[in-house]
Amino acid sequence: xxxxxxxxxxxxSGLAMSKCLIDRSIDHVVLERGQVANSWKTERWDSLxxxxxxxxxxxxxxxxxxxxxxxxxxxxxxINFIDRYAVTAGAPVQPETTVTSVQRTDGGYRxxxxxxxxxxxxxxxxxxxxxxxxxxxxxxxxxxxIDMVTPADYxxxxxxxxxxxxxxxxxATGAQLAEEIHRSGRPVTISVGEHVRxxxxxxxxxxxxxxDASGLLDETYLTVDDIVRARRLPSPQLxxxxxxxxxDLNSMSDLGIKLMGRLAGVRDGQAQFSGxxxxxxxxxxxxxxxxxxxxxxxxxENGVDSEVANxxxxxxxxxxxxxxxxxxxxxxxxxxILWATGYRPDYSWLDIPVLDRKGHVxxxxxxxxxxxxxxxxxxxxxxxxxxxxxxxxxxxxxxxEHLGQYLEGQAGLHGAAG
Amino acid sequence: xxxxxxxxxxxxxxxxxxGAREALSEAPEAAQFQWRAxxxxxxxxxxxxxxxxFFGLGEEQSHRTEYNFDADHPEIFASxxxxxxxxxxxxxxxxxxxxxxxxxxxxxxxxxxxxxxxTLEGEMNVLGILGADSDVRNGFSGIKVSYNIDADAxxxxxxxxxxQSQKRSAVFDVISNPTNITVEVN
Numbered sequence: 001x002x003x004x005x006x007x008x009x010x011x012x013s014g015l016a017m018s019k020c021l022i023d024r025s026i027d028h029v030v031l032e033r034g035q036v037a038n039s040w041k042t043e044r045w046d047s048l049x050x051x052x053x054x055x056x057x058x059x060x061x062x063x064x065x066x067x068x069x070x071x072x073x074x075x076x077x078x079i080n081f082i083d084r085y086a087v088t089a090g091a092p093v094q095p096e097t098t099v100t101s102v103q104r105t106d107g108g109y110r111x112x113x114x115x116x117x118x119x120x121x122x123x124x125x126x127x128x129x130x131x132x133x134x135x136x137x138x139x140x141x142x143x144x145x146i147d148m149v150t151p152a153d154y155x156x157x158x159x160x161x162x163x164x165x166x167x168x169x170x171x172a173t174g175a176q177l178a179e180e181i182h183r184s185g186r187p188v189t190i191s192v193g194e195h196v197r198x199x200x201x202x203x204x205x206x207x208x209x210x211x212d213a214s215g216l217l218d219e220t221y222l223t224v225d226d227i228v229r230a231r232r233l234p235s236p237q238l239x240x241x242x243x244x245x246x247x248d249l250n251s252m253s254d255l256g257i258k259l260m261g262r263l264a265g266v267r268d269g270q271a272q273f274s275g276x277x278x279x280x281x282x283x284x285x286x287x288x289x290x291x292x293x294x295x296x297x298x299x300x301e302n303g304v305d306s307e308v309a310n311x312x313x314x315x316x317x318x319x320x321x322x323x324x325x326x327x328x329x330x331x332x333x334x335x336x337i338l339w340a341t342g343y344r345p346d347y348s349w350l351d352i353p354v355l356d357r358k359g360h361v362x363x364x365x366x367x368x369x370x371x372x373x374x375x376x377x378x379x380x381x382x383x384x385x386x387x388x389x390x391x392x393x394x395x396x397x398x399x400x401e402h403l404g405q406y407l408e409g410q411a412g413l414h415g416a417a418g
Numbered sequence: 419x420x421x422x423x424x425x426x427x428x429x430x431x432x433x434x435x436x437g438a439r440e441a442l443s444e445a446p447e448a449a450q451f452q453w454r455a456x457x458x459x460x461x462x463x464x465x466x467x468x469x470x471x472f473f474g475l476g477e478e479q480s481h482r483t484e485y486n487f488d489a490d491h492p493e494i495f496a497s498x499x500x501x502x503x504x505x506x507x508x509x510x511x512x513x514x515x516x517x518x519x520x521x522x523x524x525x526x527x528x529x530x531x532x533x534x535x536x537t538l539e540g541e542m543n544v545l546g547i548l549g550a551d552s553d554v555r556n557g558f559s560g561i562k563v564s565y566n567i568d569a570d571a572x573x574x575x576x577x578x579x580x581x582q583s584q585k586r587s588a589v590f591d592v593i594s595n596p597t598n599i600t601v602e603v604n
Binding site for chain 1: 443446574577578581582584585590591593594596
C-alpha cells in the first residue's frame with residue numbers, strides 16, 4: 001500500500017497530527033496497535049484522573065464542552081473525549097494494526113505491520129512516552145517472597161496481598177498510588193528521590209491556570225534554560241480529585257505513610273536508602289517557592305492581583321531529623337513493592353539509527369534527524385505543555401507545517417529529476 | 419544559559435564545564451574516570467597516602483604534582499598524631515566537594531561570592547570501632563555541615579546554591595549511598 005504519510009499511534013498526539021494533516025490535505029493513515037486511546041483504555045489504573053482541569057482539554061477542532069470545566073476527567077470521560085475526537089476529526093485510523101518494523105527506503109519509509117506493508121514519504125512517531133514501566137536493576141536483589149508490580153500492571157489495591165507495601169518513586173504516579181494503597185489498609189512506606197512539589201490550588205486558582213496564564217506552559221525548547229534537564233523532570237506531585245486536594249510528602253505523612261530517601265540498594269534482604277533525603281526535600285521546597293514567586297510577580301505585573309486571593313506560602317516538607325536508612329525486607333512486613341520509577345518508550349520496531357544511548361529518539365523540537373520523520377507527545381517536545389493533552393495542538397500544527405514543506409521539497413526534487 | 423553581561427567571577431570556568439557536559443554526553447566512554455590513591459604504612463597507626471595519576475577522557479592523566487597525606491590517630495589513642503585521622507579526611511573530602519560545588523553553581527547562576535566557610539561535625543560513638551558494643555556502627559552516626567556564605571543573593575537563593583551543590587556532589591553521594599568495596603590481598 002502507498003500513502004504519503006504514516007502516523008503511528010492513535011492517542012491524542014497522533015489524532016491531533018492527523019487533524020492537522022487533514023486540514024492541509026496531506027493523505028495519511030493512522031496505524032493503531034489496538035483501538036483509539038489504547039493506552040488509556042488498557043494500561044492505566046482504575047482511579048486515574050487527568051492532572052489538568054477539564055477546561056484545558058482542548059485539541060485542534062475540539063474543546064471540552066461539558067458542565068464541569070474545573071473538574072478532572074476520569075478515564076472513561078477521557079476515553080470518550082478522545083474517541084469523539086477521532087470521529088469529529090475524521091482521522092483515517094487503522095485499528096488493530098501493530099507496527100513491526102520501520103525502515104528507510106529510497107523514497108522515504110517502509111512501515112511493516114501485522115496487517116500489511118505501507119510505503120510512505122513521511123512518518124510521524126506518536127506511539128507515546130509511556131510504553132514500558134521502568135524498573136531499576138536493584139529489583140533483582142529483592143527477596144523472592146515479595147510481590148513486585150508496576151503502574152502498568154496495577155489497577156486497584158485489591159489486587160495486592162494484605163500487608164505492607166513499599167512504593168518506590170514519588171512523582172505523580174507513586175504519590176497517588178501510595179495514598180490510595182495506604183487508604184486500603186495496607187501500610188505504605190514510600191521511597192522518595194528527586195521530586196517536584198506543587199500545590200493543586202494557589203491563591204484560589206488551579207496551579208494549571210497559573211502555569212497557563214503566566215505563559216510558563218508556552219515556554220519553548222529553544223528558550224528554556226536547560227532543555228536536557230527540563231525533558232527528564234519528574235512529573236509534579238499532583239492529583240486531580242473532585243475536592244482539589246493537595247498531594248505532597250506532608251499530606252502522605254499526615255495519612256501515616258512512612259517517608260524514606262531514594263532506594264539506593266538491596267543487600268542481604270535489607271533495603272538501603274540514601275542519606276540525602278532531607279536535601280531533596282529542601283530542593284523541592286525551594287523550587288516550589290521560586291515557582292510561586294514567579295506567579296506572584298506575574299500577577300502584580302499584569303494587574304490581576306485583585307482577581308485572585310492573597311499570596312500564600314506552604315509549610316516546609318516535614319522530615320524526621322534522622323530518617324531511617326534501612327528497611328528489613330525479610331521480616332514479612334513488606335509484602336509488595338510497587339515500582340513507580342517511570343516509563344520509557346518502546347522503539348523495538350524502529351530500524352533506523354535515530355536513538356540516543358538511553359533509547360530515546362534524538363530530535364530537534366520533534367523533527368527527527370532522518371528526513372521526513374517526526375516525533376510527537378514527548379515531555380517538552382517543543383514546549384513545556386507538549387506532554388499534556390492540550391500541548392499536542394501547537395506541536396502538531398508546527399510539525400505538520402514542517403512536514404508539508406518537506407513533501408513540497410521532495411516533489412520539487414523529483415520534478416527536477418524527471 | 420549563562421548571563422554574559424554579568425561580570426560575576428568566582429574563578430570557575432563554567433563554559434568549560436558545560437562544554438564538557440555536552441561533549442561527554444556525546445562520547446560516554448570518555449566520561450569513564452578512575453581515581454586512585456596509594457598508601458604506605460609508616461609506623462604504628464601512621465600511614466602516608468599519595469595521589470598523582472588518574473584515568474579519564476580515554477587516557478592516563480596526572481595531577482600537576484604528587485600530593486601526600488599523613489594519617490594517624492591522636493595521642494589520646496596512644497598514637498603519635500602524625501596527621502589527621504582517616505575519618506577527618508572523610509570530612510575534608512565532603513567539605514571540599516560541597517564547597518567546590520557551591521562556587522561552580524554560584525558561577526553558573528550569576529551569583530558573586532564574597533566568602534564561603536563551612537564547619538563540619540561528624541558524630542561517632544567509638545565503642546563501635548573498639549568492638550565493645552555490636553549495636554554501635556563503626557562509622558559516623560551522622561554528619562552536620564554548617565555554611566556561612568556572604569554573596570550577592572537572597573537567603574533562599576543561597577540555600578538553593580547549597581542544596582544544588584549537595585545534589586551534584588560526588589562525596590555527598592559516596593557517603594550517603596552504599597558503595598560496593600572489593601579488598602584484595604596480592
